[in-house]
Amino acid sequence: MRFPTSLLALLTAIVFISVDARPIRNARNAPRLITIPLKRMEGDASLHVEIRHQQQINRAQRLAARASNLAGPSDAQLRENLERRASFLPSTVQKRFNRPPPDYILPSDDGAVISNLAALDDDTDEPAVLAKNSSAVAPDGADTGYFFTVPIGNPARPFNVILDSGSSDFWVMSDQCESEDGGGCGEHTYLSESNSQSFVNLHTKWNITYGSGAADGELVQDTIIVGGMVLTNHTFGVAHSISQGFARDSAADGLMGLGGKGLSNQGVPTPVEALKNAGFIDSAITSYRLPRFIDRTNNGEVSFGGLDETKFDPSTLVTVNNTGDGFWLAPLGGVSVDGVDVNGIQSSVGLMDTGTTLLAIPTKDADAVHAKIPGAKLQGSGQYSVPCNTTTVVSLKFGGKSFDINPKDLPFAALGKTTGDCTSGIASFDDDKFLVGDTFLKSVYFSTNVEDNTMTLAKAI
Ligand SMILES: *[C@@H]1O[C@H](CO)[C@@H](O)[C@H](O)[C@H]1NC(C)=O
Ligand SMILES: *[C@@H]1O[C@H](CO)[C@@H](O)[C@H](O)[C@H]1NC(C)=O
Ligand SMILES: *[C@@H]1O[C@H](CO)[C@@H](O)[C@H](O)[C@H]1NC(C)=O
Ligand SMILES: *[C@@H]1O[C@H](CO)[C@@H](O)[C@H](O)[C@H]1NC(C)=O
Ligand SMILES: *[C@@H]1O[C@H](CO)[C@@H](O)[C@H](O)[C@H]1NC(C)=O
Numbered sequence: 204m205r206f207p208t209s210l211l212a213l214l215t216a217i218v219f220i221s222v223d224a225r226p227i228r229n230a231r232n233a234p235r236l237i238t239i240p241l242k243r244m245e246g247d248a249s250l251h252v253e254i255r256h257q258q259q260i261n262r263a264q265r266l267a268a269r270a271s272n273l274a275g276p277s278d279a280q281l282r283e284n285l286e287r288r289a290s291f292l293p294s295t296v297q298k299r300f301n302r303p304p305p306d307y308i309l310p311s312d313d314g315a316v317i318s319n320l321a322a323l324d325d326d327t328d329e330p331a332v333l334a335k336n337s338s339a340v341a342p343d344g345a346d347t348g349y350f351f352t353v354p355i356g357n358p359a360r361p362f363n364v365i366l367d368s369g370s371s372d373f374w375v376m377s378d379q380c381e382s383e384d385g386g387g388c389g390e391h392t393y394l395s396e397s398n399s400q401s402f403v404n405l406h407t408k409w410n411i412t413y414g415s416g417a418a419d420g421e422l423v424q425d426t427i428i429v430g431g432m433v434l435t436n437h438t439f440g441v442a443h444s445i446s447q448g449f450a451r452d453s454a455a456d457g458l459m460g461l462g463g464k465g466l467s468n469q470g471v472p473t474p475v476e477a478l479k480n481a482g483f484i485d486s487a488i489t490s491y492r493l494p495r496f497i498d499r500t501n502n503g504e505v506s507f508g509g510l511d512e513t514k515f516d517p518s519t520l521v522t523v524n525n526t527g528d529g530f531w532l533a534p535l536g537g538v539s540v541d542g543v544d545v546n547g548i549q550s551s552v553g554l555m556d557t558g559t560t561l562l563a564i565p566t567k568d569a570d571a572v573h574a575k576i577p578g579a580k581l582q583g584s585g586q587y588s589v590p591c592n593t594t595t596v597v598s599l600k601f602g603g604k605s606f607d608i609n610p611k612d613l614p615f616a617a618l619g620k621t622t623g624d625c626t627s628g629i630a631s632f633d634d635d636k637f638l639v640g641d642t643f644l645k646s647v648y649f650s651t652n653v654e655d656n657t658m659t660l661a662k663a664i
Contacts (some may be wrong), residue, residue, distance in 0.1 A: 251289075260638075432483045
């Protein structure tokens with residue numbers, strides 16, 4: 204009588220599946236690990252790679268200053284950095300670069316109005332290659348950040364939000380949203396009482412300023428769904444005013460900050476803390492596996508509640524205490540290049556930030572590290588290039604273990620279609636700490652625990 208038995212099993216399974224698939228789950232039947240796929244954000248490919256590189260450095264400079272409670276560079280200084288960087292571009296590019304507006308205007312939050320269309324320094328449409336006679340395509344600075352989808356409201360609609368370990372506020376654009384320049388906020392999904400029955404405006408003003416960009420609005424309560432877990436009456440922000448960079452970037456409708464409590468302007472639990480408070484997960488842990496464009500795989504994910512053991516090598520796991528209050532600061536034990544320690548590294552701390560693209564390090568340390576990278580060249584701009592086909596392994600030491608940067612991530616973007624040189628993913632900046640962004644974080648499995656104020660690192664697989 205096998206058939207009826209398996210039919211019964213099938214029916215039972217259907218009943219269980221249908222129960223389990225109800226949209227609202229309570230804490231008791233919730234999984235202890237919630238995993239959601241990540242998507243990559245791409246930089247503005249219409250800008251010259253050196254300008255995009257400089258924009259990232261400007262952002263890093265501001266963020267690092269904020270983490271030290273310093274005022275940081277003014278808009279005018281950031282603009283000057285960009286113009287100075289542009290002045291070192293080849294004259295063929297500069298001719299186009301200096302074409303009068305409105306070819307391309309950099310967002311004002313980057314402190315610059317520079318017209319530029321040139322992506323690379325020649326006119327062919329061929330992609331840049333790793334080396335002469337190579338068919339492998341060089342990196343083009345394609346991984347500039349990461350976002351994922353959070354359904355919000357009733358009826359729930361999908362919002363794409365940037366994932367940022369370097370801030371602690373969660374916000375999406377409201378339908379009153381205006382860009383800083385007075386225009387609209389562009390092609391986005393907006394939240395308001397007119398499109399969500401569960402929306403409650405708390406009429407409390409809120410604002411935030413980032414390394415680049417800002418948002419300003421009010422606190423609201425509404426239903427948010429994180430990896431299928433429903434948080435009702437969650438408190439977060441809607442932005443009525445945003446900087447032009449956010450308006451222009453159609454990939455994201457908002458931002459989710461997953462830093463510690465000390466960074467919260469909203470003064471409310473972050474989504475991972477709310478998931479913990481609601482009993483969906485046991486610990487307020489957020490874990491990141493950041494994907495890289497040139498791998499052409501969709502292996503990126505963020506997990507809440509723990510670590511996804513399929514994504515890292517457990518023998519390499521270390522946990523370190525956070526020395527920051529809100530920002531994720533890990534004591535830096537040193538740097539090595541191809542297994543040889545770099546002497547005289549002055550910095551002793553790394554600020555781990557998924558929202559930063561590059562690995563930005565103090566100028567003296569950048570000099571010492573690049574001196575050990577075969578083929579690295581100091582450019583007039585003060586930044587380094589590395590061979591696009593470099594196989595050199597730069598490693599950072601945290602918690603007594605050395606973590607390699609995959610050589611694929613050392614070059615950021617090709618400087619020309621045929622030069623074989625790329626801007627370095629390790630940028631030189633004016634600060635005393637390492638700002639450890641995606642150049643490094645793509646090679647590790649990175650996890651943060653808000654309650655213990657610890658970070659865990661392991662080699663990503
Ligand atoms: C990188 O490319 C250069 C030529 O541009 C070549 O001489 C060198 O052997 C290549 N290195 C590797 C590791 O492929
Ligand atoms: C590059 O290709 C050309 C033509 O196919 C060949 O003659 C030359 O030897 C190649 N150079 C290298 C470094 O492989
Ligand atoms: C931003 O919020 C802070 C703290 O609530 C407040 O002091 C400041 O005035 C606000 N800034 C703006 C531009 O609204
Ligand atoms: C959530 O907010 C709605 C609307 O204000 C309210 O009716 C409901 O009681 C709230 N639920 C909880 C659990 O606070
Ligand atoms: C981390 O902090 C805990 C508790 O504060 C302490 O017991 C432990 O020794 C610290 N670990 C390191 C490596 O400093």
